Amino acid sequence: MSTAKNVPELFGSMVFNENVMKERLPKDVYRKLKNTMREGTAIDADVAAVVATAMKDWAVTKGATHYTHWFQPLTGVTAEKHDSFISPTDDGGVMMEFSGKELIKGEPDASSFPSGGLRATFEARGYTAWDPTSYAFVKDGTLYIPTAFCSYTGQILDKKTPLLRSMEAVSKQACRVLALFGKNVRRVTATVGPEQEYFLIDRDDYAKRKDLIFTGRTLFGAKPPKGQEMEDHYFGSIRPRVAAFMAELDEELWKLGIFSKTKHNEVAPCQHEMAPVFTSVNIASDHNQLTMEVMKRVAQKHHFVCLLHEKPFEGINGSGKHNNWSMSTDEGENLLDPGKKPSENLQFLLFLTAVIKAVDEYQDLLRISVASAGNDHRLGANEAPPAIVSMFIGEELQGILDAIEAGEDYTGHGKTQMDLGVSVLPDITKDATDRNRTSPFAFTGNKFEFRMLGSAINIACPNIMINTMVAEELRLFADELEGAADFKAAVLALIKREVAAHKRIIFNGNGYDDAWVAEAEKRGLHNLKSTAEALPHYTDEANVELFARHNVYTREEMESREEALLEEYYKTLHIEALTMSDMVREEILPACVAYEKDLADTVKVKKDAGVAGGMEAGLLGRVSALTEELYTKCSELDQAVADAPKDNSKQTVNYYHDVILAKMDEVRAPADQLEMLVGKKYWPFPTYSDILFYV
Ligand code: ADP
Numbered sequence: 001m002s003t004a005k006n007v008p009e010l011f012g013s014m015v016f017n018e019n020v021m022k023e024r025l026p027k028d029v030y031r032k033l034k035n036t037m038r039e040g041t042a043i044d045a046d047v048a049a050v051v052a053t054a055m056k057d058w059a060v061t062k063g064a065t066h067y068t069h070w071f072q073p074l075t076g077v078t079a080e081k082h083d084s085f086i087s088p089t090d091d092g093g094v095m096m097e098f099s100g101k102e103l104i105k106g107e108p109d110a111s112s113f114p115s116g117g118l119r120a121t122f123e124a125r126g127y128t129a130w131d132p133t134s135y136a137f138v139k140d141g142t143l144y145i146p147t148a149f150c151s152y153t154g155q156i157l158d159k160k161t162p163l164l165r166s167m168e169a170v171s172k173q174a175c176r177v178l179a180l181f182g183k184n185v186r187r188v189t190a191t192v193g194p195e196q197e198y199f200l201i202d203r204d205d206y207a208k209r210k211d212l213i214f215t216g217r218t219l220f221g222a223k224p225p226k227g228q229e230m231e232d233h234y235f236g237s238i239r240p241r242v243a244a245f246m247a248e249l250d251e252e253l254w255k256l257g258i259f260s261k262t263k264h265n266e267v268a269p270c271q272h273e274m275a276p277v278f279t280s281v282n283i284a285s286d287h288n289q290l291t292m293e294v295m296k297r298v299a300q301k302h303h304f305v306c307l308l309h310e311k312p313f314e315g316i317n318g319s320g321k322h323n324n325w326s327m328s329t330d331e332g333e334n335l336l337d338p339g340k341k342p343s344e345n346l347q348f349l350l351f352l353t354a355v356i357k358a359v360d361e362y363q364d365l366l367r368i369s370v371a372s373a374g375n376d377h378r379l380g381a382n383e384a385p386p387a388i389v390s391m392f393i394g395e396e397l398q399g400i401l402d403a404i405e406a407g408e409d410y411t412g413h414g415k416t417q418m419d420l421g422v423s424v425l426p427d428i429t430k431d432a433t434d435r436n437r438t439s440p441f442a443f444t445g446n447k448f449e450f451r452m453l454g455s456a457i458n459i460a461c462p463n464i465m466i467n468t469m470v471a472e473e474l475r476l477f478a479d480e481l482e483g484a485a486d487f488k489a490a491v492l493a494l495i496k497r498e499v500a501a502h503k504r505i506i507f508n509g510n511g512y513d514d515a516w517v518a519e520a521e522k523r524g525l526h527n528l529k530s531t532a533e534a535l536p537h538y539t540d541e542a543n544v545e546l547f548a549r550h551n552v553y554t555r556e557e558m559e560s561r562e563e564a565l566l567e568e569y570y571k572t573l574h575i576e577a578l579t580m581s582d583m584v585r586e587e588i589l590p591a592c593v594a595y596e597k598d599l600a601d602t603v604k605v606k607k608d609a610g611v612a613g614g615m616e617a618g619l620l621g622r623v624s625a626l627t628e629e630l631y632t633k634c635s636e637l638d639q640a641v642a643d644a645p646k647d648n649s650k651q652t653v654n655y656y657h658d659v660i661l662a663k664m665d666e667v668r669a670p671a672d673q674l675e676m677l678v679g680k681k682y683w684p685f686p687t688y689s690d691i692l693f694y695v
């Protein structure tokens with residue numbers, strides 16, 4: 001794989017993007033399509049027909065024979081069903097055809113996708129609708145058309161539709177606020193750059209571990225002699241095999257128009273990260289889904305397996321995703337960038353206040369948006385932010401907010417003075433030095449970095465939450481400020497009031513510290529420790545109202561989503577429990593028995609030969625006791641799984657969290673001790689040392 005290729009030429013070469021559209025579409029069709037992309041207006045049938053043919057002709061030159069409506073159902077993965085372009089001709093041959101109707105709307109048999117009970121079986125079909133704001137692309141001989149997925153009764157069954165709706169909501173309200181500052185802005189776009197962490201392990205090791213195959217994480221494994229304590233992996237030099245993978249990954253992503261920018265080793269052995277350049281959140285979300293798929297596929301080619309699970313190895317840092325979020329106008333003004341001009345700072349402070357208020361009022365939604373069985377292993381385990389949502393804004397912004405709240409002049413940094421009386425605000429310098437890595441929601445100069453996301457998550461969910469809750473605060477601000485007699489004074493009064501009301505959410509200290517848990521409790525912040533605790537808050541009245549007001553979700557859609565999330569949680573744990581039991585019975589116990597037999601034989605042989613020394617007997621005793629314990633605990637786990645309640649998802653989730661997880665820990669403990677006692681040649685699968693320190 002050559003990396004010397006012309007990257008600008010390679011970039012986007014498999015994407016039906018702006019350039020291709022301009023080249024291949026008649027001018028008026030191009031204009032109408034652009035209008036649809038910009039304004040979200042409906043597309044005419046005749047325009048769609050021309051676009052479809054142009055898209056197909058272009059896709060055929062890229063080797064495509066099929067097309068698919070690509071969508072994001074409520075499972076974590078993307079879905080696709082491939083149809084070929086062929087259409088029979090009168091003379092018994094075929095021609096390649098693709099109609100406007102096929103482009104705009106598809107009808108996958110949707111009955112097998114989770115709907116959280118929304119879609120009764122009599123109306124099992126759903127349809128997919130083209131999202132013209134995310135470019136179509138060709139991958140593996142198929143034209144991919146990004147689409148939204150709905151049921152026939154109009155209820156949404158996917159993650160893209162609510163994301164688009166939330167973008168609409170935040171755009172509308174942000175434009176209202178900007179209008180108050182005398183700016184006529186047509187559209188504000190939420191922007192996101194998601195940093196993606198992942199593990200790469202050798203395919204041979206992976207193939208020998210049922211836990212990795214079935215659950216994506218190891219359910220057994222003693223700590224290796226060396227872990228990450230030497231801190232020698234972070235930003236370390238990259239293994240040649242991994243470097244080759246990364247080079248090919250970049251090329252594949254670039255071809256798909258994905259702005260892969262940064263790559264480096266992460267903290268844990270075998271852990272790496274890729275960060276793209278930020279873009280509109282809808283595209284960032286599509287691209288992140290694609291990135292995860294491409295990572296897995298390219299890994300296979302290099303005899304690796306890419307693990308996207310949040311916690312593949314116990315005792316070793318897991319993987320997350322940092323969601324860098326901001327808003328920008330169609331002129332390119334970043335609304336979270338503290339401008340150089342004081343007048344712009346007032347606007348900045350107002351948007352900042354909206355985010356602070358939003359995060360405080362909807363802490364639970366942010367927590368829920370990252371809740372999953374996998375991510376539960378990371379949050380609050382001193383490797384990722386705690387399960388308590390708080391914000392970091394840095395010393396300087398803190399100083400400014402404190403001054404506003406106290407009604408005093410701001411004299412921070414000894415540079416500028418802020419005289420609130422005449423509404424002159426200081427230059428806010430970029431806070432580059434103060435980077436708090438433990439904060440869940442940190443201001444990093446010109447954007448917020450939400451750091452609670454797990455590596456496997458679809459970023460649509462957290463961004464739906466952020467967009468909608470910020471839209472709500474901006475709506476309230478606009479309502480209040482529209483028609484204010486003295487606009488600047490009204491803005492300052494609003495900021496002062498809201499900062500006082502919501503400053504409890506700001507915490508600039510160490511989020512890993514136990515003292516913070518107590519302090520957060522005093523402040524009345526949520527501490528939703530697990531998915532089981534967090535999920536039931538999804539449909540709290542305030543949340544239902546929020547989403548209904550901004551037309552993002554109906555109550556019914558939220559209830560269905562909660563149900564789907566609950567199901568996903570206990571099904572994940574169910575599979576883990578069964579896999580664990582299977583590995584104990586099929587692999588670990590037989591290995592221990594074989595080892596015991598050899599030890600027992602040796603004991604006997606030595607005794608017969610009259611040789612002294614009880615080492616083998618002692619070892620046999622320990623292995624035997626642990627094997628008994630393992631067998632007993634495994635039977636208890638089996639019984640507990642059989643006893644799980646089945647008619648109420650909330651009960652089932654609590655049961656899996658409280659009972660099954662605890663039983664699984666009890667099974668794991670003796671097994672991990674046995675791994676360290678039983679001879680290597682007996683142990684049935686690769687250990688952490690084998691997997692993490694391959695050459
Ligand atoms: P880090 O030190 O966390 O790696 P970077 O400056 O490299 O910080 O940015 C991390 C991510 O934030 C990148 O994906 C980058 O594109 C993204 N980012 C930068 N500006 C914005 C913005 N205005 N909106 C959204 N994401 C942004």
Ligand code: MG
Pocket residue numbers: 195322449
């Ligand atoms: Mg970061």
